[in-house]
Amino acid sequence: xxxxxxxxxxxxxxxxxxxSRATVSRVVNGGDGVREPLVERVRKAVEELGYVPxxxxxxxxxxxxxxxxxxVAEPETRVFADPFFALQLRGISKxxxxxxxxxxxxxxxxxxxxxxxxxxxxxxxxxxxLVFSLHLDDPLPELIQRAGVPTVFGGRPDWSxxxxxxxxxxxxxxxxxxxxxxxxxxxxxxxxxxxxxPLDQTSAVDRLDGYRDxxxxxxxxxxxxxxxxxxGGERAMRELLARCPDLxxxxxxxxxxAAGALRVLRAxxxxxxxxxxxxxxxxxxxxxxxxxxxxxxxxQDIEEMGRLMARLLLRGLERxxxxxxxxxxxxxxxxxxxxxRRASA
Numbered sequence: 273x274x275x276x277x278x279x280x281x282x283x284x285x286x287x288x289x290x291x292s293r294a295t296v297s298r299v300v301n302g303g304d305g306v307r308e309p310l311v312e313r314v315r316k317a318v319e320e321l322g323y324v325p326x327x328x329x330x331x332x333x334x335x336x337x338x339x340x341x342x343x344v345a346e347p348e349t350r351v352f353a354d355p356f357f358a359l360q361l362r363g364i365s366k367x368x369x370x371x372x373x374x375x376x377x378x379x380x381x382x383x384x385x386x387x388x389x390x391x392x393x394x395x396x397x398x399x400x401x402l403v404f405s406l407h408l409d410d411p412l413p414e415l416i417q418r419a420g421v422p423t424v425f426g427g428r429p430d431w432s433x434x435x436x437x438x439x440x441x442x443x444x445x446x447x448x449x450x451x452x453x454x455x456x457x458x459x460x461x462x463x464x465x466x467x468x469x470p471l472d473q474t475s476a477v478d479r480l481d482g483y484r485d486x487x488x489x490x491x492x493x494x495x496x497x498x499x500x501x502x503x504g505g506e507r508a509m510r511e512l513l514a515r516c517p518d519l520x521x522x523x524x525x526x527x528x529x530a531a532g533a534l535r536v537l538r539a540x541x542x543x544x545x546x547x548x549x550x551x552x553x554x555x556x557x558x559x560x561x562x563x564x565x566x567x568x569x570x571x572q573d574i575e576e577m578g579r580l581m582a583r584l585l586l587r588g589l590e591r592x593x594x595x596x597x598x599x600x601x602x603x604x605x606x607x608x609x610x611x612x613r614r615a616s617a
Contacts, residue, residue: 280321288317339374341401343389345410347381355556356574363578364402371586390415400585408472424585426577428474440604441580443572445475448609449482452523452551452570455611461521461549465494467508467533469525479525498529505532513540520548527552527559527569534563549617565615572609580605
């Protein structure tokens, strides 16, 4: 084994800066009451010595771990294959890094994983949790509430106002869906089909509601359920063509479903947009710009959603730390969506 040099101590920093150990501790742990010249001397000594605070000891003083759990209620095969999650995680990571917090990623494959995540959160390892991609029967919200961990959700939870103080970040899914269908109707399309997302998620339900807001008397056969994946989009598109061969437009609940639908239409000899116009939802550039033809879609700022989730959680933690509740509590945010026109519609 290679011998390692001893780690610099608080005492060594205090000696280098010419201050007391207590002063160094207050500066390192973000305490008040230290004059700026002394703060600068301590910071300089920390840098010169390469001092790294002992996180366990620091947590005893600050009651903070500077770590945030990011809980994605999906299996890892879905998380690492879908660029939606990469964009949201990137936004979260940027915000946490800017505030010197660590991201702890927790994924759920099944019920055993839910219990594991609940135990981890209850164990006091993190200061808070960011949770997204919940399904309606998901036990995670109950486990998180039992753990008493401050939480911000990605997407509107379907709790019908039963729980107060719930904070979430979402996009205007219903309004965006209305814009998508109105755009197709404005092109003169009358047989507009909809490939939904999984209807145990509120985003998919909201987009279906937006479709129905415009297509009030739509033929029920024009609606088929997908699962936000390319394979689900392919399967749904085949069903639609078999049931309604005269359809002239499709609104898919996300870009991946739309990409799958486009592949089926091309294989069936249906020209896009001449025969059938297609609109997606998300505007994930790795997908929307590379489909054939490039995809007209509804843009939601996925990375900004992640950034806002982290920002709201950190703001809530700061508020709780400052006199336990003085100041306005963070409130939920719903981001606007916009139509991005490309060649598919």
